[in-house]
Amino acid sequence: MKTAVEKSNIQAKTTSHLWNAMHRYNPDAQQMVAVSGEGAWFTDEKGNKYLDGVSGLWCLNLGHGRQEIVDAAAEQMKKLSYFPLTMNHQPAVDLSKKISELLGARYQTFFSNSGSEANETAFKIARQYHSQTGNPGKYKFISRYRAYHGSTLGAMSATAQANRRVKYDPSAPGFLHVYPPYSYRSIFGGNPEESDLKAAQLLEELIIWEGEETVAAFIMEPFISGGGVIIPSPKYIQRVAEICEKYNVLLIMDEVVSGYGRTGEMFGFMHAKGVQPDIVTMAKGLTSGYLPLGATAVKSEIYDVFNREGKDNHFRHVSTYGGHPAACAVALKNIEIIEKENIVKRVRELGETKLGKLDQLIDHKNVGEVRRVGFLVGLEMVMDKGSKTPLDDVRMGEIVGKCKQKGLIIGKNGDTIPGQNNVIIIAPPLTSTEEDLDFVVETVESVIRSL
Ligand code: PLP
Numbered sequence: 272m273k274t275a276v277e278k279s280n281i282q283a284k285t286t287s288h289l290w291n292a293m294h295r296y297n298p299d300a301q302q303m304v305a306v307s308g309e310g311a312w313f314t315d316e317k318g319n320k321y322l323d324g325v326s327g328l329w330c331l332n333l334g335h336g337r338q339e340i341v342d343a344a345a346e347q348m349k350k351l352s353y354f355p356l357t358m359n360h361q362p363a364v365d366l367s368k369k370i371s372e373l374l375g376a377r378y379q380t381f382f383s384n385s386g387s388e389a390n391e392t393a394f395k396i397a398r399q400y401h402s403q404t405g406n407p408g409k410y411k412f413i414s415r416y417r418a419y420h421g422s423t424l425g426a427m428s429a430t431a432q433a434n435r436r437v438k439y440d441p442s443a444p445g446f447l448h449v450y451p452p453y454s455y456r457s458i459f460g461g462n463p464e465e466s467d468l469k470a471a472q473l474l475e476e477l478i479i480w481e482g483e484e485t486v487a488a489f490i491m492e493p494f495i496s497g498g499g500v501i502i503p504s505p506k507y508i509q510r511v512a513e514i515c516e517k518y519n520v521l522l523i524m525d526e527v528v529s530g531y532g533r534t535g536e537m538f539g540f541m542h543a544k545g546v547q548p549d550i551v552t553m554a555k556g557l558t559s560g561y562l563p564l565g566a567t568a569v570k571s572e573i574y575d576v577f578n579r580e581g582k583d584n585h586f587r588h589v590s591t592y593g594g595h596p597a598a599c600a601v602a603l604k605n606i607e608i609i610e611k612e613n614i615v616k617r618v619r620e621l622g623e624t625k626l627g628k629l630d631q632l633i634d635h636k637n638v639g640e641v642r643r644v645g646f647l648v649g650l651e652m653v654m655d656k657g658s659k660t661p662l663d664d665v666r667m668g669e670i671v672g673k674c675k676q677k678g679l680i681i682g683k684n685g686d687t688i689p690g691q692n693n694v695i696i697i698a699p700p701l702t703s704t705e706e707d708l709d710f711v712v713e714t715v716e717s718v719i720r721s722l
Contacts, residue, residue, distance in 0.1 A: 303315045303316075303319075304316045307335075308323075308334075308335030308336060309334075309335050309336045310334040310335060310336065310700070310702065310703070310704070310707070311323055311334050311335075311699055311700045311702070311703040311704070311707045312335070312707075313335065319678070320678060321675070321678050321679065321680050322678060322679050322680065322699070322703075322707055322710060322711065323680050323699070323700065324674075324679050324680050324681045324682075324697050324698070324699050324711050325680060325681060325682045325696055325697070325698050325699075326560075326698050326699060326700050326701075327560050328555070328560075329496060329528045329533070329555060329556075329647075329698050330554075330555035330556060330559065330560035331559055331560045331700050332531055332532060332533065332555075332556040332559040332560075332605070332609070332614075332700060332701045332702075333559040333605060333608055333609070333614075333700065333701065333702050334559075334700040334701075334702045334703070337559070337561075337608065339604055339608065340559065340561050340601055340604050340605060340608070341561070343600045343601055343603070343604035344561065344562060344597045344600060344601050346600070347362060347596050347597045347599075347600035347601075348596075348597050351596050352596075352597075353595065353596065354596055355589075355591065356382055356589075356590070356593060356594045357589060360594075360596050360599075361596075362596045362597075362599030362600045362603060363382060363594045363596070363599045365599070365603055366380070366382075366566075366594075366599045366602050366603050367379065367380040367382075367568075369603060369606055370553075370566060370568050371568070373537050373538070373606070374538065374547075374551060374568060375541075375547070376547050376570065376571075377570070377571040378551070378568040378569060378570055378571065378574075379568070379569050379571060379574035379578075380566050380567065380568045380569070381396070381566070381567045381569070381586075381588070381593075382564065382565065382566055382567075382590070382593045382594025382599070383564075383565035383566070383567065383590045383593040383594070384563045384564065384565050384590065384592050384593050384595075384598075385421070385554050385563060385565045386420075386421055386426075386525075386527035386552065386553075386554035386555060386565055387420070387421025387422050387423040387426040387565075388421075388423065388565045388590065388593070389527065389552035389553060389554055389565035389566055389567045390420050390421050390425070390426045390429065390490065390523070390525060390527075390552050390567075391421075391423055391425045391426055392552075392565075392567040392588060393488070393490070393523045393550045393552050393567050393569075394412060394425050394429075394487075394488070394523075395586070395588055396550065396567065396569055396573070396577075396586065396588075397412070397487045397488040397521045397523065397550065398410055398487055399577070399586060400521065400573050400576055400577075401487050401521075403576050403577070403583070403584060404576055406484065406519070408484050408485055409484060409485060409486060409487045409519070409520075410445050410485065410487050411445045411446070411447055411481060411485050411486045411487055412428075412429055412445060412446050412447070412486075412487060412488050412489070412490060413446075413447045413448070413449055413474065413477060413478070413486060413488075413489045413490070413520075414429040414430070414431055414446065414447075414448055414449075414489070414490045414491065415431060415448065415449055415450070415451040415452075415491060415495065416431040416432075416448050416449070416450060416451050416498075417431060417432060417451045417453065417495050417498030417499060417501060417685075417686060418430060418431050418432075418448075418451070418490075418491070418492065418495055418497075418498055418525075419432060419435070419495075419496070419497030419498055420490060420492075420525055421527075424442070424443050425443050425446075427439065427442060428442035428443040428446035429446055429490050431448040431498075432497075432498060432686040432689070433686075433689040433690075434686055434689045434690040435686075437689075447477065447481065449470075449473055449474050449477050450470050450473045451470060451495060451498070451501055452466070452467035452470040452471070452501065452503035452504075452507045453470070453499075453501050454466040454467060454503075455639065455640045455642075455651060455659075456659060456687070457469070457470070463503075463504060464504040464506055464507075467503045467504045467506065467507035468504075468506060468507060468510055470503075470507065471507050471510040471511050471514065474489065474511060474514055475514045475517075475518075478514065478518045478520060483518040483519065483520070486518065486520045487520070487521065488515075488520055488521035488522070488523050488549075488550070489511065489514075489515050489520050489521070489522055489523065490523040490525055491508075491511065491522075491523070491524065491525065492524075492525045492526075492527075492528065492529060492539070493508060493524065493526070493529050493534070493538075493539030493540045493542065493543070494528075494529055494534060494539055494644055494647060496528040496529065496647065496696075496698075497528070497684055498684065498685065498686055499649055499651065499684060499685035499686065499687060499693075499694035500642050500643075500647060500648065500649025500694060500696060501642070501649075502642045502643070502644050502649075505542050505543040505544070506543075507543075508540060508542070508543035508546055509543045509544075509545060509546055512543070512545075512546045512547075512548070515549075521549040521550060521573070522546075522548045522549050522550070523548065523549065523550045523551075523552065524538070524539075524540045524548035524550070524551045524552070525552050526538050526539055526540070526551050526552060526553045527552060527553060527554045527555050528555060528556075528647075528698075529647070530551075530553045530555070530556050530557065531553070531555075531556030531557060531559075531605070531606070531609060532556065532609055532614045532615045532618050532645070532701050533556060533618070533645055533646055533647055533698070533701065534618070534644045534645035534646075534647055535615065535618045535619035535622055535644060535645030535646075536615060536619075536645075537609075537615055538551065539644075542644070547570070548570075549569070549570050549573055550567060550568065550569050550570070550573070551567075551568045552565070552566070552567050552568075553565070553566045553568070554566070556605075557602050557605070558598055558601045558602045558605055559601075559605045561601045561605070562595070562597055562598040562601045563592075563595075563598060564594070564595070564598035564599065564601070564602055565593065566594075609701075612702075614701050614702070617701065618645045618646050618701050619645060621646075621705065621708060622643065622644070622645040622646055625705060625708035625709065625712065626643060626646065626648055626697070626708060626711070626712065627643070628712045628716075629641055629643065629648060629650065629697070629712055629715065629716070630643075631716070632650065632715075632716060632719055635719055635720065635722075636655060636656065637652050637653060637654070637655075637662055637666075637719070637722055638650055638651070638652060638653075638719065639651040639652065639653035639656060639659055646698055646699060646700075646701055646703075647698050648696070648697040648698065649685075649694045649695065649696060649697075650694065650695040650697075650715075650719075651685070651687075651693065651694050652666075652667060652670070652693045652694070652695060653693065661685070661687045661688060661691045661693035662693045664691075664692075666722065667683050667692060667693055667695075668683075669722075670683075670695060670718055670719060670722070671683055671695075673718045673721070674714055674715060674718050677714050677717075677718070678710075678714070679710065679711060679714040679715070681695055681696060681697055681715065682695075682696035682697075682698075683695055683696060684696055695715070695719075697711060697715065699711055
């Protein structure tokens, strides 16, 4: 038994002055400090190497150490170290044009620094858009239970995982939540597509009951990532888009995780043919995490309402660092590499041939469902397949811990029952080599089979 003093000494030595985002009081925890990285791997201060199976926080799409990206940042900083987007600079002009090209329609982009800010920006644009088009009463936002949209107050209010909000409520007013397209545990039964379409129908009911004249926008990820990798049928996304259009509710597509190739399309919504969201928010893979950048791309029809005569049409929103020239230069280089190296096709193919091997785990008694799209995988872990009771925290921790001992970092999330994270998350860098992907699959498989 260690004394309290000994315990607090360990704590002081390991965490020093840094308050990290996963901090929980645990004097015995061995905290790791990363010092370098190459490709999908990083090395800690003791020289241990780990494959980063969750791409940092699902952002390191191109992996560590791409010299071209580092050079792009350095060259930009030498040329023009900083410039605000209350005026224009060339990297932001070029990047906004490129984003519009990638989205497949004309979009105007407002830059910020993160995914949370990109969503906050979208909320403000949506409210002002309705106000300027004769519908000032349209102020409410709808998101799905289990969704994660960020940590700032508005984004947290759209985040519908009770456990992330409870200590900080009341959330911002005007945020409503609706049943997600979660066929594995759906109350609707039927096949996954039928159950997903019922979930879409609940969105329509909610808009009707709330009064369509009060609803500004619906925000969704094409695939809920932080709430347990929930992958609806493309028809769900198409149906939701139709409902939004019918009631003049803007469709905000949160592509913070799914953008830039993660799911085997450049953007996740592209799995649902014919869908063109009103607003697309992005961050993370936009720069592969090399520098912070958020973006809110708005269809030109919406932007036009801000780009016309009249003193009230000004969008009162400004970010000192949003769209920093170096971050925009990094994003441009990142996109250039994604295109040049055919990363999207690679993810589509290797997602099937390599990560697809994880499907075999479905024969294990504790694996309730294997959900995956591209390089985004969730393994829903249960006590047994009949009851579907979420696997307990101890064994979930054991899976993550044993993988780490073997040199693989994976994650767990879900919030299936508030606070219960029974979904194993695997989302390696999109440039992981074939050997890296084999290592991910073999490690996860051997650890789960040893349960
Ligand atoms: N949206 C989604 C879907 C996310 O997963 C996240 C972060 O994980 C965010 C928004 C918020 O992004 P950031 O942490 O950059 O604010």
